[in-house]
Amino acid sequence: DARVTQTPRHKVTEMGQEVTMRCQPILGHNTVFWYRQTMMQGLELLAYFRNRAPLDDSGMPKDRFSAEMPDATLATLKIQPSEPRDSAVYFCASGLPRGVNTEAFFGQGTRLTVV
Amino acid sequence: KQEVTQIPAALSVPEGENLVLNCSFTDSAIYNLQWFRQDPGKGLTSLLLIQSSQREQTSGRLNASLDKSSGRSTLYIAASQPGDSATYLCAAHSSASKIIFGSGTRLSIRP
Numbered sequence: 001d002a003r004v005t006q007t008p009r010h011k012v013t014e015m016g017q018e019v020t021m022r023c024q025p026i027l028g029h030n031t032v033f034w035y036r037q038t039m040m041q042g043l044e045l046l047a048y049f050r051n052r053a054p055l056d057d058s059g060m061p062k063d064r065f066s067a068e069m070p071d072a073t074l075a076t077l078k079i080q081p082s083e084p085r086d087s088a089v090y091f092c093a094s095g096l097p098r099g100v101n102t103e104a105f106f107g108q109g110t111r112l113t114v115v
Numbered sequence: 116k117q118e119v120t121q122i123p124a125a126l127s128v129p130e131g132e133n134l135v136l137n138c139s140f141t142d143s144a145i146y147n148l149q150w151f152r153q154d155p156g157k158g159l160t161s162l163l164l165i166q167s168s169q170r171e172q173t174s175g176r177l178n179a180s181l182d183k184s185s186g187r188s189t190l191y192i193a194a195s196q197p198g199d200s201a202t203y204l205c206a207a208h209s210s211a212s213k214i215i216f217g218s219g220t221r222l223s224i225r226p
Contacts, residue, residue: 033214043204043216056213091158093214101147101166104206104214106159 002026004107012113018080021110025094032075033093082114117142121217129225136190138205147208148188152201195224
């Protein structure tokens with residue numbers, strides 16, 4: 001059963017601490033997305049990668065957020081230092097472009113609470 | 116900049132009714148339009164993907180249409196069931212796989 005796997009599912013941390021979220025895309029998918037979901041803003045695109053290279057990270061606050069793909073099976077989103085306003089659900093999605101079409105498949109998300 | 120809007124934000128209908136969810140987008144230069152379902156506290160499940168060259172896609176009781184010229188997509192749900200209760204999100208795929216989401220329609224089917 002191919003699916004996107006995110007860890008941890010839940011994270012509670014104190015303000016100022018570093019948070020690392022991990023995502024394992026579906027095997028063979030070469031496009032990875034990071035989204036943040038809040039009640040106020042809905043789903044916001046933070047960054048996305050193609051073949052491990054970042055294509056667009058304009059939605060991500062650069063001063064504290066960083067996203068990487070150390071290899072094709074792992075994507076990470078790091079927040080340092082974390083702030084209460086970062087509390088949200090962070091989703092990872094992966095896809096495999098076929099021509100100009102990329103169907104995105106989502107993980108279950110990481111629910112982050114910064115206190 | 117692509118903006119995706121979904122109206123209404125919430126909808127409640129009795130079981131068995133047919134219903135339509137609406138999605139509009141500002142930039143008609145999209146590659147695909149994808150509909151998702153999200154249950155409370157869960158991730159997103161892909162329902163239908165309509166390619167820009169297509170006008171509609173069907174899966175079971177779901178039918179999604181796409182009109183690029185008017186910047187609109189609709190998701191039609193036939194014979195609604197309580198299990199259809201969820202938030203439905205549409206997402207526009209722009210160039211280079213950038214996917215922009217609407218804010219969703221929270222659907223409640225009353226038994």
